[in-house]
Every structure is written in C-alpha cells, then in structure tokens.
Amino acid sequence: MADLKFELVTPDRLVMSDDVYMVVVPGTEGDSGILAGHAPYMTTLRDGDLSVYRSQGAQPEKIAVTGGFAEVSERGLTVLAESAGA
Template identity: 85%
Template sequence: MADLHFELVTPDRLVMSDDVYMVVVPGTEGESGIMAGHAPYMTTLKNGDVSVYRTQNGQPERIAVTGGFAEVSDRGLTVLAESAEA
C-alpha cells in the first residue's frame, strides 16, 4: 500500500512532515486510524496523543497534542494543533 503523507502543524512551527504507514488521531468522537486512500474526513481533536506508525509493524511515535483539528484530503492527513510535544 502507498504511504500516507502526514503533516503536523502548530501556530509556531511545522512539527512533522513525512510519508508514513498510518496515523491515529485523538478525535473528540473517538480515535481514528488514518491510512493512505482514506476517504475525505475532518474531526476536531481532544487533548491526547497522535500515534505515528512509520511502518506496518513498527512501534508508534507518540506526539502529545492539545486542541485543533485533523483533515484527510487527497493530499494526505494534516493535523493543525494548538500545541504539540514529542
């Protein structure tokens, strides 16, 4: 399967921009796992961890985020967070 292009952005900086296998975001209505080819989607975020899986069987890299939203489009997944800490 093709990689998912993922960007995590805060008002201060670009935290991550990379092609990854999957990202799990902490939506206000539950966690969502996003992979390449996901249908267009948007959700607001609750405070929690974004889990970035660089490979199919890899361990997740967790990035704590507060607030914001996530959008899936034909360009990939963009997370706009109020703050983010690895």
C-alpha cells in the first residue's frame, strides 16, 4: 500500500511532515486509524496521543496533542493541534 502523507502542525511550528504507514488520531468521537487512501474525513481532537506507525508492524511513535482537529483529504492527513510534544 502507498504511504500516507502526514503533517502535524501547531501555531508555533511544523512538528512532523513525513510519509508514514498509519496514524491513529485521538478524536472526540473515538480513535481513528488513518491509512493511505482513507475516505475524506474530519474530526476534532481530544487531548491524547497520536500514534504514528512509520511502517507496517512497527512500534508506534507517540506524540501528545491537545486541542485542534484532523482532516483527511486527497493530499493525506493533516493534524492542526493547539500544542504537540513528545
């Protein structure tokens, strides 16, 4: 499967911009696993950890996020968070 184009942005900086296998987003309605080719989608974020899988079967890289939203489009997944850190 093709890689997912992923960007994590805060008001202060671009935290991550990379091609990854999958990202699990902590949405207010529950966690959402996003892979390449996902249907268009938007959710607000709850405070929690994004799980970034760089390849299939890899251990996730956890990034704490607060507030904001996530959007899946034909360009990939963009997460706009109020804050983000390791």
